[in-house]
Amino acid sequence: MIKKALHAVAWRTERVIDHIRGQRDTRRIIEPYIGYATPDHLVVRGRVLTSLRRNKPKPDQSRWTNFKQMFALFLTDEVAGAEVRAGGVSAISGEEGYFTLLLPRDERTGWTDVEVTIAGECTTAVCPVMIASNDADFGIISDIDDTMLQTGAYSLLRNLWTSLTGNTATRRIFPDAVTFMSALSAAGRNPVYYVSSSPWNLHHFLITIFDKAGLVRGPKFLRDLGLSETQFITGTHGDHKA
Template identity: 70%
Template sequence: MIKNFIHGVALRAETIVDSVRGQRDPRRIIEPYIGYATPDNLVVRGRVLAALRRNKPLPTQSAWINFRQMFSLFLTDEVAGVEVSAESVSAVSDEEGYFTLLLDRSTAQGWVDIEVAIVGREGKTLCPVLIASPDAEYAVISDIDDTMLETGAYSLVRNLWTSMTGNATTRQIFPDAVTFMNEMSQDGQNPVYYVSSSPWNLHHFLERIFDRAKLVKGPKFLRDLGISDTQFITGTHGDHKGGSIDAILAANPDLTYVLVGDTGQHDAFVYRDAIERHPGRIRAVVLREPGPGPDAKSLQAMQAIEAAGVTLLHGPNFEGFAHQLRQEELSQAAE
């Protein structure tokens, strides 16, 4: 009862704020997200905002300035009901400003840029799309926090402190993660996708960190933290990751996958369940063990992964894991 009341109040408040800030602002800007390809379509994604919030952080600035800049990323002026188009296909932005365009899949491979326009306005925005190579051996789905990016997500206090008091020049990607993902992608032959419970507001922020660290680029499946008619905070951590994994597997039905995560946010549970839903599609699970490492329940989930016949590699870092996976493949092929 109390949760429903709070949800109702929050939804009405958000509606009022959005109508004042976003809908009444005459400006319209597309924030591009990285799209991906399915057997039939190019999935072009983005968000319509009244303004883009782009900070210019310095490595030496204070934690307070970092906090203010990070907080500003959540003050989005999203605009609903805006028609966008690309290649004669159109869509309308939803209540949080998000849109998805489904274009006919072409014969192109690798990275392509799709020109997206706001109907009735000048200018176009390039939205990148990754089309998996037909020569791919497999695909990789990876978590971000404490898997690629040092966060401390296994501790709520540490997670909040790190996330809100760092900036794009100070946040660190694990060096072993860069090496591991480069080896797994094989110079872009194998597509890489990222799934995280971080909000879409951080898409550009994460892109800057990834680019600075030279981490393999890939479509991101982030989480909508907005308030909908039916949910207070849309989706749960497990539901979001599980649903995203399902969508990515459906996008490449002929590929098997390596799932990469950590033991700090119950990735073992999510990946165990994905193996059960998609028998034969998961070739390996790789888990980083941050902080105190896996708890008893995570260890049970990891045991279930191995019992399903899926290769499991885990440890405090990913050093040597790509080589181990390759050797195991060669061994299995020789049997």
């Protein structure tokens, strides 16, 4: 009963805020996510927003500053109903701004960049897509939290403290994880995919940390923490790992 009441209040509040934002903001941009390939398609992913929240933290900045910058990553201004196009294919962004484009796959393997546009606008973004090699011996699917990234996921309080008071300059990848994943990947022949209960709001944050540590690049499967009309938190724990 309490959860339903909280959901109802949160849902109505978000709708009011979205309405106000819709009247105030006219800009639309695309936040690209790393895509992947199936036997038939290139899966191009991203999100339509009115702005991107980026910062360049310093290693010695205070935890309070880190907290404010991390909190800002969750204050997204989503754009629903935007028509997104790439390679002659189009899709409509969903309630939380997310979109997925399924492009026909050709014989290419490796990494490719797909230019995505918003219909009727000059807005463009490049969405990277990983296409597994036909010579791959196997694929690797790895969790992120406390497997690649030091998080403290075993404790909710520890996890929250680490996640909300750190930044891309202070968060640490396990050194052995970099070596191990590089060996498994065999110079990119074997594809690597990452899963986490972290929200999509942290996609760019995680990429920055991974790249800085030299961790093998790969698509990430994260979690949508947005509200829907029927759910308090969109997507249950583990749905993104299915």
